[in-house]
Amino acid sequence: MTGELSPIDKAKFVAAKRAAGLVEDGMRVGLGTGSTAAWLVRCLGEMVREEGLKFTAVPTSTRTAELAREVGIPVTSLDEAKWLDLTIDGADEFDRDLNLIKGGGGALLQEKIVATASDQMVVIADAGKEVENLGAFPLPVEVIPFGWQTSQALIEETLVSMDVLGRSASLRMNGDRAFMTDEGNHILDLHLHRIGNARQLALVINQIPGVVENGLFIDICDTVIIGYGDGNVEVRDINEGTVEREKLDFVETDNLFSDLSD
Numbered sequence: 001m002t003g004e005l006s007p008i009d010k011a012k013f014v015a016a017k018r019a020a021g022l023v024e025d026g027m028r029v030g031l032g033t034g035s036t037a038a039w040l041v042r043c044l045g046e047m048v049r050e051e052g053l054k055f056t057a058v059p060t061s062t063r064t065a066e067l068a069r070e071v072g073i074p075v076t077s078l079d080e081a082k083w084l085d086l087t088i089d090g091a092d093e094f095d096r097d098l099n100l101i102k103g104g105g106g107a108l109l110q111e112k113i114v115a116t117a118s119d120q121m122v123v124i125a126d127a128g129k130e131v132e133n134l135g136a137f138p139l140p141v142e143v144i145p146f147g148w149q150t151s152q153a154l155i156e157e158t159l160v161s162m163d164v165l166g167r168s169a170s171l172r173m174n175g176d177r178a179f180m181t182d183e184g185n186h187i188l189d190l191h192l193h194r195i196g197n198a199r200q201l202a203l204v205i206n207q208i209p210g211v212v213e214n215g216l217f218i219d220i221c222d223t224v225i226i227g228y229g230d231g232n233v234e235v236r237d238i239n240e241g242t243v244e245r246e247k248l249d250f251v252e253t254d255n256l257f258s259d260l261s262d
């Protein structure tokens with residue numbers, strides 16, 4: 001046992017555990033990236049080992065693929081699976097319409113492709129991720145390394161022309177080197193503070209040469225499962241317009257808690 005989890009990890013865990021219950025035998029499921037998604041992968045791994053759950057997973061990063069294999073989940077590629085029943089992923093921010101900012105972990109490109117190729121996208125998050133307006137979290141934009149400074153300048157010019165509050169784009173670093181995505185690209189983090197028209201911004205940014213994709217997920221997420229440190233979870237479905245609340249048993253097991261690093 002690795003000791004007591006923080007309230008935030010408990011919140012992430014219960015959201016992930018509730019979402020794991022949506023996975024049924026025979027499903028093709030997209031697995032997100034990040035610390036909340038890592039809880040999901042651990043929960044699903046336990047269901048595979050203990051309950052004989054049989055499903056196929058499409059991971060959204062090499063990190064998630066490695067963890068999935070480690071915990072015994074069969075992994076395939078999106079091209080092999082073609083279409084998915086469900087994708088479950090974390091988010092950096094979500095608003096009341098379940099529009100998202102994603103990419104804090106740098107996996108936004110695969111995450112957006114996988115979520116878009118799914119019948120349903122479920123976001124798992126602690127309550128701190130809910131915002132009135134998207135944009136306090138820096139918006140990640142994936143750019144190709146060639147001419148990235150030109151792309152950065154063009155993005156900043158675009159932000160000025162759109163009258164967006166914050167206008168600076170910083171290159172994400174990994175120590176003293178530029179951060180590299182799984183596709184060998186860089187990430188520019190846009191410090192916007194508050195995004196007025198997220199739909200328009202998402203479209204405009206993707207027109208800029210060198211930009212591969214941005215971290216705004218508009219009309220992609222169907223359901224959010226919000227976890228709380230006391231074991232409560234809230235499930236909001238945007239299509240059904242429903243909100244359900246329940247309390248989960250918080251059962252710690254050595255298997256699930258043996259690896260807390262992400």
Ligand SMILES: O=C(CO)[C@H](O)[C@H](O)COP(=O)(O)O
Pocket residue numbers: 032033034035036037089090091092101102103104105106107108111
């Ligand atoms: O978009 C992501 C990775 O690219 C993550 O889902 C997002 O950063 C949330 O991560 P965490 O669950 O660790 O808070």
